[in-house]
Every structure is written in C-alpha cells, then in structure tokens.
Amino acid sequence: MLILGIETATDQVSCAIGGHEGVLALFEVLRGRRHAETVAPAIEMICRQADVTLDEIGAIAVDVGPGLFTGMRVGIATAKAMAQALRVPVIPIASLDLLAFPLRHADRLIATVVDARRDEVYFAFYRQVPGGLQRVTGPAVGSVDDLVGELLARGEESLCVGDGALRHRELIATGARRVEFAEQWLAHPSAAPLVQLAHAKALREEWVPGSAVVPLYLRRPDAEINWATREVAR
C-alpha cells in the first residue's frame, strides 16, 4: 500500500510517498512559509515524478502537531479533503515523535523541541528501547525555563532537536549543561519519517477516518474561555 504523507507543522512544508519499499518520493522546502500555496502543487509534483496516481494511495499520513497553527490547518485540511475524496483513512502522527525518529539510535535522552512562539516551546523526551523509542516525558508546552528544568531534573546527557531547540539554543545550553544539539537539517519534522512511521501503523490498521483528525492542542482545547466580563457586556 502506498501512503501519502503531508507535513506542515513548522515553517517547513514537506510531503512524501512511501510504502513497504520505503520512501519513494520526497519534497521539502523551508523558506517562504507559504504552506497553502505550496502543499497541493508539491503533492501533484511528487506523484507525477514518482509515477503514482492518486487512486494508488491507500492512506494519508499527516503531522497533527504540536506546531504552527497557520501551517497545521493547511496540512490537516488537505489530508482530510483528500481522504474524503479518495475514500481512504488517515494516520495522524505527532510532530515531536517525527523529530525523534531519525535519532532513534542515539544512546542518550532525546529532547524534541518545537518552537511555540512568544518564548514558549512544545517538548517531549524519548529514550531508546529495544525496537524503537519510548516517550518518557510530555508532550508538554511551557517556557524555555520549564524545558531546562525538566532537562536538569533528568540529570543526564541529552540530545536536543527541533526548531525550538535551535532558536533557544544558548538559553538551553547555558541552563541545562551536558546537552548537544542535532543538525539544522533535522530541526523540522519531515514527511520522510512520517510515511515510514505511518507504514508501520498501516500494517496494524492504526488509522482513523479523516473526520476524526484534529490538531494536537496542548493547552486544554475544550477549556471554555472565562467570559465573565463579556456576559456583563451582553
């Protein structure tokens, strides 16, 4: 089965086609931040270049964040629309998991850190276990100080990856010690690990209908706004 992966949770736009042979086609662009203008032509291009027609796609994989809401709404809406039109299921995967996956052979704590803007970050920690990675902390949202506090509490060598880690590199390095940073080209989740992880899930039929896919909100999305003042005004 072929899987189309759509990734727009950070500044990078990425899409890929993969299956049991691995990744067959990959598109990535970081500069520009024009998710809406980029994603559909990119999908069309990789399908054409890889000689894949849309009716061969058996599932759509999409990064559901946490990340940029301006980006995610483009990718998730595209995934939902394509899943509906093609009558295929969707495999939602978290951005923080996608950042950790390429580092799964690292023998230390992996901290994935996505820039949440306004000096906040989304983060999760992972540890190598037989056969893959285990998430040991998070996903959480907090200040850079919160992240540093969590790293210090762990008190072990760690590898930080993600656009949030690079943006706040100095603060993290000064505060947490014994921390190294992964390369810039690993700092944005990519559709390549997305289709690979999704393929494993597809074999177990771990998927949902497109209508069930929602972005990963880490700030209590169902919390009602405390509108005490507005009620008075109304």
Place this chain on the structure above:
Amino acid sequence: VITLLSSSPTDTKAVAAAVAAVVRPGDLILLVGEMGSGKTAFAQGFAAALGVIDPVTSPTFTLVHTYEGRYRVHHADVYRLERMAEVADLAIAELADDKDAVVLVEWGDVVAAGLGHDLLTVRLEPTEAERPEQRVITVSGAGDRWAERWPRVQAALAAWVG
C-alpha cells in the same frame, strides 16, 4: 500602570497614535473594555499612525484583519470565541512572530495565557453618565520588552495624564 483621560473617540485615536510611536515589530497589545468603549477607535488611531491607509473596521465577525503600513498590523477579536482551541486556531502568537508585524487583540485579556510574558494591556472604561464620550484609559506593560521601554511609553502618554 499609566492612567489617562480621553475626552472623545478622536482623543482615544490620538492616544493610540502615541502608543504606536513606541511600538516595535513583535509587540502584542491587548485591548480591553466593554462594547462601545473605544477598542476599535484605538485600533483605527493606532493603524493610521503606522501609515495604514485602508479603513480599519471591527474584526468581530472575521476574527483577524491584516493591514499593511510601516509595520504589518494584525487586528484580532476573540469576542465570538467560546473555547481555547478556537483561540489556538487564530494563531495569535504566530502572527506576533511574523517579521515586521504588531498585533492588537480585542478582548485579549481573557486569552492571555499562551501569548507569552511580553504584553501591553490597554483598558478603556467609561467614566460618568454626563460625559458619555469620556474614557479612563489604563496602560500597563508586562515583560522585559515593555520594561526597557517604559520611560518612553510614559513620555509619549504624558499629555493625557490627569
């Protein structure tokens, strides 16, 4: 906290222009006050001072309006929203991260969690029934961005301090 007295919507626009003179890209300003208190008038004066030519209207039903001036001005209104997920979808923090942009959020005080530490809050309140156009405006800053600029903010607004 700076407390000012505005005599009319025109005066409120002048206060807004004075605030606009000290803003920097990345600033996020919360506009607080009941319906008709002058939040949109403030936004109009603010945008005009930044060279926005397009008419500035209330974004109550469209949620976010974006104007091009000396800086880009994103003008949001969260009044119609019920849940924090809807606020997240507006991506206010991302708008503030936009290069060369400043963000105004009407009714923003109720959703300040998640907008970071650096905020300027402008509160507009009617005074007495005999002077329906008069407003008390309180301006308060939070975070390092505003702390380092506070003397300039005070100087810019000195003319309205009672």
